[in-house]
Amino acid sequence: MEVKDFKVSISPREAAEVLEKHMDEDVLGEILDAYELQTEQVEVVMRLFEKYYMRSSNRATLTFLASNLDGVTHVHLAAGGGGQGMIFRFDWGAGEDFVELAEDALRQYMLE
Secondary structure: OEEEEEEEOOOHHHHHHHHHHHHHHHHOOEEEEEEEEEOOOOEEEEEEEEEEEOOOOEEEEEEEEEEOOOOOEEEEEEEEOOOOOOOOOOOOOHHHHHHHHHHHHHHHHEOO
């Protein structure tokens, strides 16, 4: 499982839209689920993507979670499910690749 956390200069919803467009046009990742929670001050956005990786002969999932609870948009990416078999969870780098594809889509908005 691969996990990344970083901050971006756009809203959680905008970050989700950038990622959705990138997944749809460039990565061929399919969106499986979407969830949003918004109040006057706080926004939380979740997306669940799936992509088939030939190198692992399996599908990998990517969970995107963005929130602005403290006024800055935090992005959390977690990939999993790309391993082969019931015992071995080795995914031949599929999880790391999926996270990097999402990170690349948001790179121009990253802070720090």
